[in-house]
Amino acid sequence: MNFELNKDLLFLKEMIRDLMLEKVAARAAEIDATDEFPWDIKEVLAEHEIMAMPFAEEYGGTGGKLLPLVIALEEIAKVSGSVAMILGAQCFGSAAISMAGTENQKQRFLPGLASGEKLCAFALTEPNAGSDPAAIQSTAVCQGDKYVLNGTKRLITQGNLADVLTVFAKTVNEKSGDQKLSCFLVEKGTPGLNVRSLEEKIGLKGSPAAELFFDNMQVPAENLVGAEGAGLSIAVQVLEKMLPVAAAQGLGLAQGALDFAVQYARDRVQFGQPIGKFQAIQLMLADMEIKTQAARYLVYVAADKYDRKAHDRSKFLAMAKALATDVAVEVSDRAIQVLGGYGYIKDYPVERMYRDAKIQQMFISTNEIQRIVIARDLLGRDF
Amino acid sequence: MQIMVCLKQILDPELPPRDFRLEQEEMTPVTEGVPMVMNSFDQNALEVALKLRENWVGATITAVTVGPESAEDVLRKALAVKVDQAVRVALEQDSRLSGGVVAALLAGAVKKLVPDLVICGRQAGDWDGSQVGLILAEELGWVSANLVTGVVPGSGGLVLRRELEEGYEMIEGTPPLVITVTNHESNVLRIAKVKDAMAAMRKKITLLEPAGLGIDLRGDAIELVGLEIPAKEADCELVEGEDGWEKAENLVKRLIDLKVL
Numbered sequence: 001m002n003f004e005l006n007k008d009l010l011f012l013k014e015m016i017r018d019l020m021l022e023k024v025a026a027r028a029a030e031i032d033a034t035d036e037f038p039w040d041i042k043e044v045l046a047e048h049e050i051m052a053m054p055f056a057e058e059y060g061g062t063g064g065k066l067l068p069l070v071i072a073l074e075e076i077a078k079v080s081g082s083v084a085m086i087l088g089a090q091c092f093g094s095a096a097i098s099m100a101g102t103e104n105q106k107q108r109f110l111p112g113l114a115s116g117e118k119l120c121a122f123a124l125t126e127p128n129a130g131s132d133p134a135a136i137q138s139t140a141v142c143q144g145d146k147y148v149l150n151g152t153k154r155l156i157t158q159g160n161l162a163d164v165l166t167v168f169a170k171t172v173n174e175k176s177g178d179q180k181l182s183c184f185l186v187e188k189g190t191p192g193l194n195v196r197s198l199e200e201k202i203g204l205k206g207s208p209a210a211e212l213f214f215d216n217m218q219v220p221a222e223n224l225v226g227a228e229g230a231g232l233s234i235a236v237q238v239l240e241k242m243l244p245v246a247a248a249q250g251l252g253l254a255q256g257a258l259d260f261a262v263q264y265a266r267d268r269v270q271f272g273q274p275i276g277k278f279q280a281i282q283l284m285l286a287d288m289e290i291k292t293q294a295a296r297y298l299v300y301v302a303a304d305k306y307d308r309k310a311h312d313r314s315k316f317l318a319m320a321k322a323l324a325t326d327v328a329v330e331v332s333d334r335a336i337q338v339l340g341g342y343g344y345i346k347d348y349p350v351e352r353m354y355r356d357a358k359i360q361q362m363f364i365s366t367n368e369i370q371r372i373v374i375a376r377d378l379l380g381r382d383f
Numbered sequence: 384m385q386i387m388v389c390l391k392q393i394l395d396p397e398l399p400p401r402d403f404r405l406e407q408e409e410m411t412p413v414t415e416g417v418p419m420v421m422n423s424f425d426q427n428a429l430e431v432a433l434k435l436r437e438n439w440v441g442a443t444i445t446a447v448t449v450g451p452e453s454a455e456d457v458l459r460k461a462l463a464v465k466v467d468q469a470v471r472v473a474l475e476q477d478s479r480l481s482g483g484v485v486a487a488l489l490a491g492a493v494k495k496l497v498p499d500l501v502i503c504g505r506q507a508g509d510w511d512g513s514q515v516g517l518i519l520a521e522e523l524g525w526v527s528a529n530l531v532t533g534v535v536p537g538s539g540g541l542v543l544r545r546e547l548e549e550g551y552e553m554i555e556g557t558p559p560l561v562i563t564v565t566n567h568e569s570n571v572l573r574i575a576k577v578k579d580a581m582a583a584m585r586k587k588i589t590l591l592e593p594a595g596l597g598i599d600l601r602g603d604a605i606e607l608v609g610l611e612i613p614a615k616e617a618d619c620e621l622v623e624g625e626d627g628w629e630k631a632e633n634l635v636k637r638l639i640d641l642k643v644l
Contacts, residue, residue, distance in 0.1 A: 007584055008581055008584040008585075011459060011463070011580055011581075011583065011584055012577065012580050012581060015463065015574060015575050015577075015580045018574055019574045022574065047576070048574060048575070048576050048577060049576040049577035049578055050577055052577065052578070053577060062577045062578050062581065063581075068577075068581070072577075
């Protein structure tokens with residue numbers, strides 16, 4: 001049994017670490033301060049084929065496996081949670097096309113997304129539907145060769161920037177009258193697609209979250225993903241695949257906060273010695289390391305299980321997401337404590353890491369939902 | 384144009400002093416568990432080679448290192464930025480060779496690989512010997528130029544940009560040629576793309592044995608007789624005084640007492 005990454009993945013990790021240190025580290029605080037989407041950094045990710053990582057080779061990607069992707073996300077999030085979200089949103093917004101799109105849809109959309117020239121977004125959440133996608137109120141009515149969509153979406157990462165959005169809305173089956181979710185690809189500039197406002201978030205600044213309003217938005221029928229009424233199944237599959245994406249971002253944030261806290265503990269002198277000499281600090285750092293390493297192994301194992309289609313992957317994906325993102329909040333909180341008052345001001349990066357970490361506990365789906373998935377696996381679905 | 388670029392794996396010079404340790408009996412730095420990297424001037428040399436290839440249709444680059452199997456990491460890094468082939472002159476783990484012997488091994492590799500241009504970093508950040516490139520030119524009987532920061536094709540061969548104390552100069556050189564490269568903003572080594580990085584691990588590395596190059600490693604004329612980490616002593620003294628003038632006066636007195644002035 002070998003729990004080490006193979007040489008290919010270690011090499012990839014090192015390459016992305018070097019790239020982040022050279023091109024992103026110096027911009028991280030500025031992105032947070034300005035809250036502006038970093039187009040220059042998006043270009044760096046595109047140029048180095050990091051944006052291509054979620055995609056299969058036949059569509060211009062590097063393979064689309066989750067394990068290399070989580071390693072990349074971890075290294076990016078160590079430096080900037082907001083920049084990691086650029087790649088995270090690209091995974092999230094394109095997954096439905098990769099998983100359930102027609103060949104024509106894949107050929108139309110995936111190469112532009114893999115090259116990083118185009119951006120995408122996943123538009124599921126609504127004012128009254130988050131963890132419960134069945135409660136979605138947006139509607140799509142078939143009219144000949146098009147669907148007409150009406151409704152509102154909230155908290156849509158990059159919803160205002162995306163060239164293509166994966167949108168979920170309810171359709172009505174003409175024969176049975178049943179209302180079911182369907183999935184549509186909506187291109188930027190579609191009449192009736194309106195960005196109402198951008199949410200004011202406490203963290204992940206520079207990664208916009210938009211409120212969208214569909215006003216008789218006409219979508220060609222050829223942009224329906226999968227069968228009409230298959231939207232819930234597609235959404236569930238996408239959400240499951242995206243759990244390690246959130247987990248890896250949490251892992252990177254935890255490691256970034258830990259690294260900074262360790263360095264600070266070496267350098268900061270109080271009572272005549274570096275604070276790292278005090279056991280109170282040592283114990284905190286040790287706990288941070290224990291939790292971060294445990295999260296790392298679970299995240300890697302979960303991603304690997306997904307890639308291998310292991311039968312028990314669902315529970316591992318849920319556990320990895322819940323653990324890594326909880327650890328991100330806990331470790332970045334402890335990092336602030338290690339820094340004392342300096343941890344609470346923006347001169348140091350750990351408060352940013354804490355703000356960026358918090359959303360990961362809710363991102364994709366909440367950690368409470370993950371625990372329900374895990375409990376059901378333990379007790380049985382019908383318990 | 385066949386370009387050979389020489390790359391050395393060294394202990395990471397950014398290693399914090401607390402992690403730098405010596406194997407006293409072997410008189411060698413401890414390399415286990417500490418990061419090993421491509422020498423920074425060799426990174427500049429590699430970038431110079433890559434830029435020249437972009438400007439010279441049909442040019443190829445062979446990356447060569449002299450070292451144990453673990454040194455192949457620097458060749459993988461070179462393959463990730465798309466050198467055409469990689470060659471390792473195979474040494475045992477923990478071999479320690481002087482610059483002269485390494486130059487002789489590289490000269491042997493040159494005779495096998497027959498490049499037109501050999502590019503080396505100006506010195507390595509471990510021993511800072513600054514000898515290999517120029518001794519290699521001597522071994523080969525080739526013209527050499529040092530402190531080069533960039534190379535472009537010229538009408539008669541190559542145009543080299545050399546760093547000088549007051550600025551820089553442009554000189555012409557006709558291959559065969561050995562150059563050593565120094566750092567400049569134009570030759571910071573590029574970072575690989577994901578696909579190339581992942582493919583680099585599966586590319587072939589050719590091995591050359593020292594014996595096959597006609598080099599006897601026992602013939603090293605330089606013997607290392609001692610190696611130690613200098614003891615670092617720091618003493619801090621605060622100079623008192625009512626104001627800046629008095630402090631300055633007291634400082635001068637103290638410096639005279641200490642025979643600094």
